[in-house]
Amino acid sequence: MPELPEVETVKRGLAPALEGASVRALHLHREGLRFPFPPNLALLAAGRRIISVARRAKYLLIELEGGQTLISHLGMSGSWRVEEVRPNAPLPPKLKHDHAVLLLERSAAAEQNGQNFRVSYNDPRRFGFLLAAETAALSSHPLLVNLGIEPLGNALSGAFLQAAFKGKKAPLKTALLNQNIIAGLGNIYVCEALWRARLSPVRAAGSLAASGQKAAAAAADLAQSIRSVLEDALASGGSHLRNYTQTDGSLGYFQHSFQVYGRAGEACRRCGELIENKTIGGRSSFYCGACQK
């Protein structure tokens, strides 16, 4: 599920619920996920007000009053679920694979009934994680310090890609998945962006940095394709995940817009040739060998 558009959608779902609320308790139902939970995690969150929910790359950053920020990564199968907890009503059932549960209280000013709510982190495969870090030192945290640019920010351009890819022999596909260059792209959107840009995933990344107008145009095209595919996914993800309490945001919304991902053996929607699936850098890569050069 979670590449940048999905994580951004989660962020947009969580922020209005969490911001300004206070953590009554954080319950952890196992020792850890991909990484062990920090020993003081529950204690550190308890009683703290949540200042903000933000996203950097595929990380969710939940800033707490008191100088700590929770770092959440969804791995391959993580999701957050918001549920109301009404007085005199049974608690919604805990689901299998709910590993971390926040019990929260809305600020008195915002909520006359004193309603509480529960936000659960569910992750069957447990490739995700939940950590905490000093807010002041967040940008130098080992997980974040080397991250590349945000592809939806102003930094992404043809010139940026040319500079970043110059001399790289790695396949374009691999370079785009490198979170230290562009942060937030994953397997699906790289495949889709390359199709939009008519660029082959197997060509050397450095070929986009060749001198001349042709390479510059291809790099600019790719930058624009990355931006547009992420924006389109975000637009459609937002509409489907709006009801946050009922869906876990797993596969099912933008997939109908896929042009190549998961379509091996089907006709290219642009030229009619068959979509190929080849492993590049250890990941399934879908592309049209006829019109992606």
Add this chain to the structure above:
DNA sequence: ACATAGACCTGTTGGC
């Protein structure tokens, strides 16, 4: 410096 394979996990899917 780079590419590749393997590791971590459970759930779903497709072939027989």
Add this chain to the structure above:
DNA sequence: TGCCAACAGGTCTATG
């Protein structure tokens, strides 16, 4: 219908 292998949106580590 059942069984089993292959595969899945991510990323870190070890190996060559």
